Amino acid sequence: MPTSPPVEVAVAVLTRADGSFLLASRPTDKLYSGYWEFPGGKIEAGETPLQALTRELDEELGITINAATPWLTRVFSYPHATVRLHFYRVTRWQGTPTPREQQQLVWQTADKISVAPLLPACIPVLRSLTLPPVYAITHATETGIETSLATIQQALQNGLKLLQIREKAMPHDQLEHYAQAVVQLAHSHQAMILINQDIDLAQALHTDGVHLTSTQLLSLTTRPAVDWCGASCHNQAELKHAEQLGVDFVTLSPVLPTLSHPDMKPLGWDKFSTLIRDYSLSVYALGGVQPADLATAQAHGAHGIAMMRGI
Numbered sequence: 001m002p003t004s005p006p007v008e009v010a011v012a013v014l015t016r017a018d019g020s021f022l023l024a025s026r027p028t029d030k031l032y033s034g035y036w037e038f039p040g041g042k043i044e045a046g047e048t049p050l051q052a053l054t055r056e057l058d059e060e061l062g063i064t065i066n067a068a069t070p071w072l073t074r075v076f077s078y079p080h081a082t083v084r085l086h087f088y089r090v091t092r093w094q095g096t097p098t099p100r101e102q103q104q105l106v107w108q109t110a111d112k113i114s115v116a117p118l119l120p121a122c123i124p125v126l127r128s129l130t131l132p133p134v135y136a137i138t139h140a141t142e143t144g145i146e147t148s149l150a151t152i153q154q155a156l157q158n159g160l161k162l163l164q165i166r167e168k169a170m171p172h173d174q175l176e177h178y179a180q181a182v183v184q185l186a187h188s189h190q191a192m193i194l195i196n197q198d199i200d201l202a203q204a205l206h207t208d209g210v211h212l213t214s215t216q217l218l219s220l221t222t223r224p225a226v227d228w229c230g231a232s233c234h235n236q237a238e239l240k241h242a243e244q245l246g247v248d249f250v251t252l253s254p255v256l257p258t259l260s261h262p263d264m265k266p267l268g269w270d271k272f273s274t275l276i277r278d279y280s281l282s283v284y285a286l287g288g289v290q291p292a293d294l295a296t297a298q299a300h301g302a303h304g305i306a307m308m309r310g311i
């Protein structure tokens with residue numbers, strides 16, 4: 001029997017400055033009535049996802065979108081249909097969200113959801129929403145350990161929440177000591193810490209997980225047993241494999257010319273956004289990017305930016 005194409009849906013993660021986002025209960029006349037969901041609805045013929053979202057937020061909440069960036073696209077199969085959800089992050093709007101379809105509205109944070117049940121397709125997205133916009137990567141072999149630890153401490157004090165230890169040329173003994181110090185620093189600031197490549201060390205030091213190299217990613221057929229798993233990607237094949245493996249997020253690089261990989265041709269923002277159009281995982285733009293590039297990265301579909309220098 002031929003399968004029908006997925007129903008295309010545009011969905012808004014309407015986010016306030018404090019990081020909380022809006023959930024709405026589904027009205028009584030709809031399937032899954034009473035379930036909580038992100039505001040949005042089906043994309044009509046001839047509409048782009050953003051046009052549909054603009055219409056839906058006006059109809060459902062009486063607001064006008066001022067700033068929205070593409071985020072994740074996830075396919076989910078319900079018994080009644082398969083849906084493809086085009087998530088947008090909406091950070092600025094005009095008007096106050098007001099229930100226009102007898103729905104209830106509630107502001108929530110990803111780590112503390114107080115309403116239930118959620119539409120099943122929304123649940124995996126909550127994990128992605130806990131990921132911060134900046135992902136820092138260490139380069140202590142270059143700067144020296146003391147400088148690196150001082151820089152990390154300062155960055156943590158300034159709000160850094162996600163860090164990868166990537167010291168490919170550091171002798172193993174030294175790496176263990178350095179990593180121990182970084183884990184302690186990160187955890188004392190409620191930041192997450194991943195280790196590049198070394199799954200055993202990541203587990204031994206009670207880090208939050210591992211960041212796979214692209215070669216390691218392609219060689220794996222099952223996801224490592226860690227809480228958080230990131231992966232480095234440079235092309236479509238790696239992006240696809242990361243999805244199949246079920247990692248939590250990826251970096252895609254190099255976006256711009258970068259000191260650490262001077263021989264690699266940068267993707268540029270257009271190719272970057274083409275590669276991750278309709279992608280289901282959070283993507284950090286990496287390679288030559290600076291804090292000032294965050295808005296550009298998000299406008300091109302990135303979750304955020306990853307940086308070695310510039311933290």
Ligand SMILES: Nc1nc2c([nH]c(=O)n2[C@H]2C[C@H](O)[C@@H](COP(=O)(O)OP(=O)(O)OP(=O)(O)O)O2)c(=O)[nH]1
Pocket residue numbers: 009010011030037038039040041042043076083085119120121122
């Ligand atoms: N709006 C929204 N829909 C979601 C989410 N998660 C999820 O699986 N869906 C599914 C449920 C539905 O099958 C589909 C959206 O359809 P809908 O019935 O709400 O669409 P609509 O507002 O255009 O309403 P209608 O014209 O069909 O009555 O997407 C979500 O977070 N928000």
